[in-house]
Amino acid sequence: MWLKSQILLLYCIASEVWMAKRLDARRNLTKELYSLEDSGSAKWNRLKRSLYQGKSCRIRGCCTGRNDDCSFNIASRAAICYCDQFCASGPPGPIDCCADYWDACENAVEPTRSDEPWPPPASGCYKDGRYYGEGAIIKDNCNSCKCVQSNWKCSNEVCLVRPDLIHHINSGDYGWKADNYTQFWGMTLEEGFRKRLGTLPPSHSLLNMKAIPGSSVPEEKFPEFFAATYAWPDWIHDPLDQRNCGASWAFSTASVAADRITIHSDGQITDNLSVQNLISCDTGNQRGCNGGSIDGAWRYLTTHGVVSYACYPSFWKHHLDSPSENQCYVSSEYGKNHTNGPCPNALEDSNRLYRCGSHYRVSSKETDIMEEIMAKGPVQAIMKVYEDFFLYKEGIYRHSYKAGSKWKTHSVKLLGWGSLPGKNGQKQKFWAFLN
């Protein structure tokens, strides 16, 4: 709550500063004529003046360049208007010019008027210098604001991108930097959790799965840095964009499986695997773009297998966003090496199915995970995601506690590890992953 009201407050201050600047940018005349106490009414005075209907420049004559004496006093309105060229140039625009400036002064070309309303309305709201009428509804990041009795009334959602949190992280000592991602702007935190992640917490059966023991190689025997992308260049598949489909269960599984198949086949098979095949066809206990379990995904890869990405591309027929239309476009049978029909994407001939042997769990010991990655390729990991993770840009991510303690689970592909010297020279170890 506190953070939310602070954002709103900052916005109000920002808009007032902006108006004051806009007025200052011009001449010194404001002092007697306009009260700056109320920047709103000063603004209206400027507007009124600009629209004075009388003859001014025709009487006063026109001036070139800037000439502050080249003005006309409109006594009835307690205002001054100008007939010099300067009135039509620079900020805040042509609102200082006398009404007949455009007709009376040679070569003056009337610029498009700003969209300020006239006559000035008794009510309404401003945002970023734009006027909105009573009842107008606009979006302010993830919140929707309505203009009620000249004030914005906004919804109170927590946004996924919080400028204050970005600032907090970037000015703090967290070891990583935050950024504003266009694709997350305007989303609520809740939407981010729901649409950008999508892996269920590990099930009981997954947690109870016996971990295969590692050979307890001491840590010194491992290289300081390791990245699957260097060990097997060209064989590690880039992550595919999940967009607003909360199906990281399928994206991470297909990505790890594709790497493992390529490494296992010594580069004979390099196809990307179809995530859509998993999302749309593995529907037993899975919920497509609303989340699923990774053990379910691996079981499907063992029993049914999936086709290549080229055969069944992501977001095929645009139905992925709407779960009710999550229709499966391939049919596969146990033990068959090809689907029953051609590829959904008619340009691809190969309807070959890729299967995996049964999945297994690696022990949680760091060196056992390192040993597995080095010997056989990337592994999949389930991680807790806090809201600050959506802002991650570079560095070694660690959760900053100001970001709140809400989290959801996500699955990623671990590619390797490394370490960097920390601020005090101590070793900071990290995992490298793609998501």
Ligand SMILES: *[C@@H]1O[C@H](CO)[C@@H](O)[C@H](O)[C@H]1NC(C)=O
């Ligand atoms: C505006 O104010 C500045 C500084 O106070 C002064 O130097 C300048 O002459 C003033 N201009 C006019 C037109 O009064």
Ligand SMILES: *[C@@H]1O[C@H](CO)[C@@H](O)[C@H](O)[C@H]1NC(C)=O
């Ligand atoms: C973040 O990015 C969006 C979209 O590009 C932009 O509209 C918004 O002003 C940015 N916010 C900040 C705080 O930089």
Ligand SMILES: *[C@@H]1O[C@H](CO)[C@@H](O)[C@H](O)[C@H]1NC(C)=O
């Ligand atoms: C896999 O997908 C990536 C990204 O779309 C693409 O660059 C790459 O060529 C694909 N690989 C194969 C073997 O199709």
Ligand SMILES: *[C@@H]1O[C@H](CO)[C@@H](O)[C@H](O)[C@H]1NC(C)=O
């Ligand atoms: C499926 O492919 C495997 C490996 O290439 C092969 O051993 C097997 O005979 C094939 N099965 C059928 C039914 O074609």
